[in-house]
Amino acid sequence: MIELTRRATFSASHYYWNEAWSQEKNEEVFGRCARRNGHGHNYTLEVTVAGEADPVTGFVVDLKWLKDVIETEVLAAYDHRHLNLEVPEFTERMIPTTENIAVAAWKRLEGAVSKAGGARLSRVRVYETSEIFAEYRGEN
Amino acid sequence: MATAYFGRRYMLSASHRLHADLLSEEENRATYGKCNNPHGHGHNYVVEVLVVGEVDRETGMVVNMATLDETVQTAVMERFDHTNLNFDPLFVNQVPTTENLTKAVFEVLKDALPAGKLECVRVEETENNFFEYRG
Numbered sequence: 001m002i003e004l005t006r007r008a009t010f011s012a013s014h015y016y017w018n019e020a021w022s023q024e025k026n027e028e029v030f031g032r033c034a035r036r037n038g039h040g041h042n043y044t045l046e047v048t049v050a051g052e053a054d055p056v057t058g059f060v061v062d063l064k065w066l067k068d069v070i071e072t073e074v075l076a077a078y079d080h081r082h083l084n085l086e087v088p089e090f091t092e093r094m095i096p097t098t099e100n101i102a103v104a105a106w107k108r109l110e111g112a113v114s115k116a117g118g119a120r121l122s123r124v125r126v127y128e129t130s131e132i133f134a135e136y137r138g139e140n
Numbered sequence: 141m142a143t144a145y146f147g148r149r150y151m152l153s154a155s156h157r158l159h160a161d162l163l164s165e166e167e168n169r170a171t172y173g174k175c176n177n178p179h180g181h182g183h184n185y186v187v188e189v190l191v192v193g194e195v196d197r198e199t200g201m202v203v204n205m206a207t208l209d210e211t212v213q214t215a216v217m218e219r220f221d222h223t224n225l226n227f228d229p230l231f232v233n234q235v236p237t238t239e240n241l242t243k244a245v246f247e248v249l250k251d252a253l254p255a256g257k258l259e260c261v262r263v264e265e266t267e268n269n270f271f272e273y274r275g
Contacts, residue, residue: 018198029199031206095200099144103195131149132205139143 003122004060005048008070010079013040014096017084038082043101044127045074047109051119061119073108098134102126106136141194145259146202148189150212155182156225156236180224185238186270187216187245188262191253203257215252216245238263242271250275 015038016030026034033039047070051060077087083096089104090096096104106124113121125135157180158172168176175181189212193202220228225236230244246261264270 016200020198029204093197097195097200099146099195099202100200102144103142133147134202135145135147136142137145140141 001050002053002060003048003050004063004066004119005046005123006063006066006070008045008047008067008075009042010045010075011040011042012078012081012083013038014083014090015039016095016097018095019092038084041128043078045070045105046123046125046127047105047121048123048125049113049116049119050122054118061113061116065116066113069109069112073112074105077108078105098126098128098132099136102134102136106138110138141197143192144195144202145190145192146205146208147191148205148208148212150187150189150217152185152187152217152221153182154185154220154223154225155180156231156241157181158235158237160235180226183265185241186262186264187212188260188264189249189258190260190262191257192259193257208253211252212249215248219248220245238265238269238271242273246273246275 015036016033017026017036018029021029047066049061049066053060078101081087083090083101087096089107090100094100094104102124105126106121109124110121113119121138123135123137125133127133157177158175159168160171163171189208191203191208195202220241225231225241228236231240234240242261242263245263246258249261250258258275260272260274262270262272
């Protein structure tokens with residue numbers, strides 16, 4: 001089995017806020033991330049798919065195809081958007097933390113990748129900065 | 141709920157000398173090369189900590205980064221940053237290679253974090269070599 005990873009970047013804003021909590025508790029738990037006017041990051045998204053190399057093409061999947069899938073399924077919705085206000089899966093109950101962005105991007109990509117035949121989504125990693133990242137491997 | 145991973149990278153500057161007491165001077169020189177120079181040398185290590193857990197429904201987090209930072213600061217940075225690794229008690233009986241440093245950081249952090257939380261420790265000695273330990 002081969003794992004193949006494609007990297008993409010998107011820029012978005014967000015804030016962390018749990019509606020069920022007081023302002024004091026939100027600020028205590030989330031610190032600066034709780035500022036209601038939000039802040040932003042240049043995110044890096046790494047999408048890893050696993051499969052066998054096709055005997056004819058030598059590809060697990062066509063990288064150009066994977067690039068287009070990432071653009072259509074994730075970047076079109078996330079890039080230059082406010083994640084809390086403009087992206088439907090980030091509701092009051094799904095704060096756009098790096099962890100939840102990794103899970104949400106996985107859900108957006110899983111169907112399209114599984115249709116590619118043979119390959120499956122293996123890992124989604126999201127870098128919020130070069131020092132902070134989260135990943136999801138489809139585990140419940 | 142979803143099980144996810146959270147990773148955080150920290151910089152640790154330290155010196156070391158690779159020298160095995162069981163080997164002769166010549167053997168040490170042959171094995172470790174310039175890393176055996178008597179007065180040691182240093183690196184800006186990057187310590188990458190990967191923790192695992194359920195994404196908390198209330199916070200959306202696997203771990204609160206501020207808490208993780210405090211734990212790493214107390215358990216790892218205060219112990220190893222800006223030190224000579226050869227003088228740490230952990231390296232009295234073993235050579236402070238980055239392999240052994242990676243294991244040491246893993247063991248120290250595993251004890252400092254809640255059980256089952258630590259997934260992997262990666263230590264990058266330079267941008268061209270790194271080591272990973274998962275226990």
